[in-house]
Amino acid sequence: MNTATAEAEPQVTRVGDIAFNDAAALLARHALQLHHVADGAPIPGSYWGEPEAGIIASDVYVRNDTPVHSMLHEACHLIVLPPERRALVHTDATDSVPEEDATCYLQIVLAEQLPGVGSAQLMADMDAWGYTYRLGSTRAWFEQDAEDAKAWLIERGLL
Numbered sequence: 001m002n003t004a005t006a007e008a009e010p011q012v013t014r015v016g017d018i019a020f021n022d023a024a025a026l027l028a029r030h031a032l033q034l035h036h037v038a039d040g041a042p043i044p045g046s047y048w049g050e051p052e053a054g055i056i057a058s059d060v061y062v063r064n065d066t067p068v069h070s071m072l073h074e075a076c077h078l079i080v081l082p083p084e085r086r087a088l089v090h091t092d093a094t095d096s097v098p099e100e101d102a103t104c105y106l107q108i109v110l111a112e113q114l115p116g117v118g119s120a121q122l123m124a125d126m127d128a129w130g131y132t133y134r135l136g137s138t139r140a141w142f143e144q145d146a147e148d149a150k151a152w153l154i155e156r157g158l159l
Helices: 003-008 020-028 068-079 097-111 119-129 138-144 147-155
Strands: 033-036 054-056 059-062
Touching: 020 033, 020 068, 054 068, 059 068, 068 097, 068 119, 097 119, 097 138, 097 147, 119 138
Parallel strands: 033 059
Antiparallel strands: 054 059
């Protein structure tokens, strides 16, 4: 990443700001493997391009400059999929609005299990990065408008 890009990006928690082993252990509990990509190297499976996380099957790829919200978001895309669909994923995992909503909800829940992050910080980072919700903020959506996403996750045994 060049300096001009870094200055233009919002200040959010990055993978390099947390213990990589904590993030790898969290993802491993969901049968995912976290891979560290060298600084400046292309991130395999990145839908939005660097520094956003990438996904291929059960693998999540990040660099130190990857936002933690991106790592969790892409990992949660894989978590919400049944194993047979997960195995086919390369770069783009979303198949429906309910899956996207469930992914956003789950990333907030999992952030609470990640030392040095937490749900409140993740929601602030999501807002800073530009996630948009009809109630105006990630927290408002999570607390007041995400019943369907929560129910979707509970129905599938993910919460």
